[in-house]
Amino acid sequence: MSDANYFPYLHGFSESEQQRLREQAFYEEHRIYQDIDFSRIKNLLEVGCGVGAQSEILLRRFSKLHLTGIDLNDRQLASAKEYLATLPYAKDRYEIKKMDAQNLEFESNSFEGAFLCWVLEHIPHPQKVLNEVRRVLRPGSKVFITEVLNSTFFLDPYSPNVWKYWMAFNDYQLDTHGDPFIGAKLGNLLQAGGFQDIKLSLKNLHFDNRFPDERKETIDFWTDLLMSAKEQLISEKVITQELADAAYQELKTIASDPNAVFYYTYVQAQATVI
Template sequence: MTSGHRDQKYIHGYSPIEQDRLRRQAELTEFVIYQDVNFSQTDHILEVGCGVGAQTQILLRRFPRLKASCIDINDEQLASARETLGALDYARDRFEIHKMNAEKMTFPENSFGGAFICWVMEHMPNPARVLSEVRRVLRPGSSVFITEVMNFSYFLDPYCPAIWKFWMAYNDYQYDRGGDPFVGVKLGNLLRDAGYTDVRTHVKLLYADKREPELREKLLHDREELMMSAVDELLQDGHVDATLVEAMKREFHDVRKNQNAITFDSFMQATARVP
């Protein structure tokens, strides 16, 4: 593992391909992300790092009385979120989109009755600051649901050394630029230190073997897309070379054809309450 944070850079980029990936990813992982998410007693939530609105779409569908104020730092994501949500009848008049940095929100105190954050903290150089800001704008008694990566837990069988090598280069690259691909495991400490109560953490699995070949194929495809989202950056920066990228693609091709393949990943979902 390398250390020392250099410049901050968003590892996935904001291309239309990446934006489609976020939509597919949200759809694919809904069954596990939303198992325990409950905003049925909440009228208005804050969504931090809404991206293209892929999670907002699910939240508004699942909780028909909910309104969401969504923030993101990037104009392309915000434009895409506006378009996606604007086209949904059930979302009409139920969302607001704001360009805002999660570390420095302009909402007044006590603005919302809950918060949802998904795949965002890994990109934050100062997650403690974000959690403190979120706490500031939530009313007492509000619940937060935070879903974050634990990239050390990805495993494929048969063992795929090129994929593994590429994945570790990806993680080093993100870490060196001020992100944290392992932040999921730290959510309990971060929430406790930020003064939240009832902090609970749940390890969630994205795991499939020959018993669920369709899910396995989708998970493998999703992971290949995720890794490919960073290929240009990693090549430019010399973290990987073209030979490794080719070997990684070959291994994905082979493992996707293998009837005995197993794909395993886990992530953390933390819930907590504002005192």
């Protein structure tokens, strides 16, 4: 697949999805950036910048860096450009380019750091991407990669329709050459790509009666995430409208259940180019 405009991208490229990506970035900012320090980096590559949601955070948090964001989809690129142009602190500090992450059009040793978030899961050949990222990074550069591990999702009370929907969601991503379990494989991929000093950290979202507000917020956010794939899954005949409606109802009920449990873990890898 050479052009993400025709890529069977699970979440689609609608305006509401673009807004969801920005909200998702703010929502997870404190966990995703907990261990990331790009304050000494001048020249950062962001692979799969989407609508600029993480680009905004990177430019805000690290005032010295210049960011080059690449993505393959025209609508995401246009949205990222429009969004970043509204931010005074981003002025003259970024470039947004159309490019396939599997075939980067940069000279070797071009960047001092790289950032990838929720991208490899959508790409048919993630190893190619990491090989390319390594090629364009200078020795001493760090890469941070944040990825899903969808087998970790758990909800209580047990919700059979959410579960069926979730299985269909993951099966569809696998069938369309993505990988909803790629978080667990980041260590292998980075090692095979020749990266050194590889460290993995698990980001746990475990919300129960100890954290009722975060639990409700997370389940609402999760409902939007799951439903963002609904049209695509229905049009591909992977699920029915009835299943989507039933899963939605279960999620709404659980969001106000005083004893609900939400659990999900994702993975962040960091590694160095020697």
